[in-house]
Amino acid sequence: MDTSAETQGESLRDRLVVAGLDLFYRNGFHAVSLDQIIRAVRTTKTSFYNHFESKEALAAACISYRDQRWREKFPRLLQERGGDDPLAQIRAVFDVWRAWFSDVQFNGCLFIHACSEFPSLHHPCHIAARDNVLALRDIIADLADHAGLADPDAFADRYSLLMQGAIITEVIHRENNAAETAAEIADMLIERSRPVHPD
Numbered sequence: 001m002d003t004s005a006e007t008q009g010e011s012l013r014d015r016l017v018v019a020g021l022d023l024f025y026r027n028g029f030h031a032v033s034l035d036q037i038i039r040a041v042r043t044t045k046t047s048f049y050n051h052f053e054s055k056e057a058l059a060a061a062c063i064s065y066r067d068q069r070w071r072e073k074f075p076r077l078l079q080e081r082g083g084d085d086p087l088a089q090i091r092a093v094f095d096v097w098r099a100w101f102s103d104v105q106f107n108g109c110l111f112i113h114a115c116s117e118f119p120s121l122h123h124p125c126h127i128a129a130r131d132n133v134l135a136l137r138d139i140i141a142d143l144a145d146h147a148g149l150a151d152p153d154a155f156a157d158r159y160s161l162l163m164q165g166a167i168i169t170e171v172i173h174r175e176n177n178a179a180e181t182a183a184e185i186a187d188m189l190i191e192r193s194r195p196v197h198p199d
Contacts, residue, residue, distance in 0.1 A: 013051045015041050021062040025110050029059050029117045029125070056125065063114050063128040071135050078143075086146040090190065093140070093163060094183035101170045101179055108171040112164065136160065149193040158189055 019040040023032045034055045038048055052058040077096045082089035100106060114129035121127075140163075141156035149155050166182035 012041070012043060012047060016043075016048065016051060016058060017062050017065050020058045021066060021110075024059060024062055025107055025113075028113065059114070060124040060128050063110065063125055063132075066110055067128060067132040067135070070132060074136060075139055078139075086143040087149075087190070090140060090143050090147065090159070091183070091186065093159075094166065094179045094186060097163070097166055097170075097182070098176075098179035101176055106170075109164070109167045112167065133160065133164065136163070144193070148195060149190070150195045151193070155189070155193045159186065162186060162189065 016037065020032075020037050023036060023040060032055075034045070034048070037055070037058070038045060048058075052061065074096075078089040078092045081092035081095050111129035111132045114125050115133075118125040118129075121130075137156050137160035140159050141152045144152035144155045144159075162182050162185055166178045169181075170176070170178035
């Protein structure tokens with residue numbers, strides 16, 4: 001069976017997601033027009049609608065694609081910096097953030113942007129973005145559990161808040177010190193969460 005047409009279609013879909021992701025991240029979801037995306041990929045509206053029913057459907061696919069990549073990349077980055085020690089991996093979060101914030105292409109968090117631009121809790125873009133934030137929070141909870149911290153779920157909730165807050169602070173001030181400040185607060189949170197052993 002000849003699958004060349006199907007292969008070409010899959011390739012175009014991938015190109016639409018990659019181009020959409022780049023444009024949405026740099027400019028915002030609502031600011032980017034469908035025509036801009038089509039021009040970036042050098043395709044037609046007819047071809048676009050063969051793959052996505054709307055710009056918002058493409059946006060949801062872009063968020064899900066970025067989410068999948070982050071779920072794979074985030075634990076690997078923590079292990080590269082923290083080795084096999086779960087507590088060191090938790091501390092490494094803000095080393096990852098520091099490198100990210102210093103990247104010239106840093107423009108905040110796609111998932112925070114999506115939750116802001118699609119505020120309805122039931123919108124597919126909001127759901128896809130929230131899923132990523134929760135997934136990273138769950139990674140921290142698992143590490144906290146393996147590190148023996150008290151109440152890993154409560155710890156992960158607080159640590160996730162610190163993670164997101166550092167991103168927003170860096171976007172606001174652009175001074176490349178939000179990660180360092182967050183790391184100092186993280187140390188205090190970790191010390192507070194260590195189990196108390198009786199003498």
